[in-house]
Amino acid sequence: MTVPYPTGHDRAEEVSATSVGELIGNISDDLSQLFRQEVELAKAELKQEAAKAGKAAGMLGGAGFAGYLAVVLLSLAVVFGLGNVMDLGWAALIVAVLWGAAGAVLYVTGRKQLKTVDPMPRRTVDTIKEDAQWLKNPTG
The missing domain is CATH 1.20.5 (Single alpha-helices involved in coiled-coils or other helix-helix interfaces)
Structure with a gap:
């Protein structure tokens, strides 16, 4: 076998x-x-x-x-x-003004929030710098 x-x-x-x-x-x-x-x-x-x-x-x-x-x-x-x-023209104007006001508020709020956005990934850049420093001096 x-x-x-x-x-x-x-x-x-x-x-x-x-x-x-x-x-x-x-x-x-x-x-x-x-x-x-x-x-x-x-x-x-x-x-x-x-x-x-x-x-x-x-x-x-x-x-x-x-x-x-x-x-x-x-x-x-x-x-x-x-x-x-009331007349339909005035009713349509009132609704359009309300939508315009809502759009303006959303625009201003969105623009304000957009200004706070930082496109640079700061934490990632910091950790890459730390890694590069460690590679230069791994014992210290």
């Missing part, structure tokens, strides 16, 4: 016959293959997540459009509701 796997003694002879250079080469090859497999796995996961994000973005876009239409139709309902009390 033949043994499909080498016995402990056979394996020991095989390992002792292998040079250190071959062992390091094998380890290097194995690590390279492992790294390539991990990169392929990451690519596959990113592709899958990007597809999910695309679908979600499409749904959010559809929801935004539906909300926009609801606001337009509600605005028209307010115009026609006010039209029962």
Whole structure:
């Protein structure tokens, strides 16, 4: 009966016959293959997540459009509701002024918040500087 796997003694002879250079080469090859497999796995996961994000973005876009239409139709309902009390032209002007005021408030608030945005990733820059300093002087 033949043994499909080498016995402990056979394996020991095989390992002792292998040079250190071959062992390091094998380890290097194995690590390279492992790294390539991990990169392929990451690519596959990113592709899958990007597809999910695309679908979600499409749904959010559809929801935004539906909300926009609801606001337009509600605005028209307010115009026609006010039209029962006054001329339709004046009712439409009142609704337009209200929307203009809301837009102005949102613009001013958004511009104020935008001025507080710092495009430079300060913490990242600081940690990169620390890493560079450590590389220059790893013992201190």
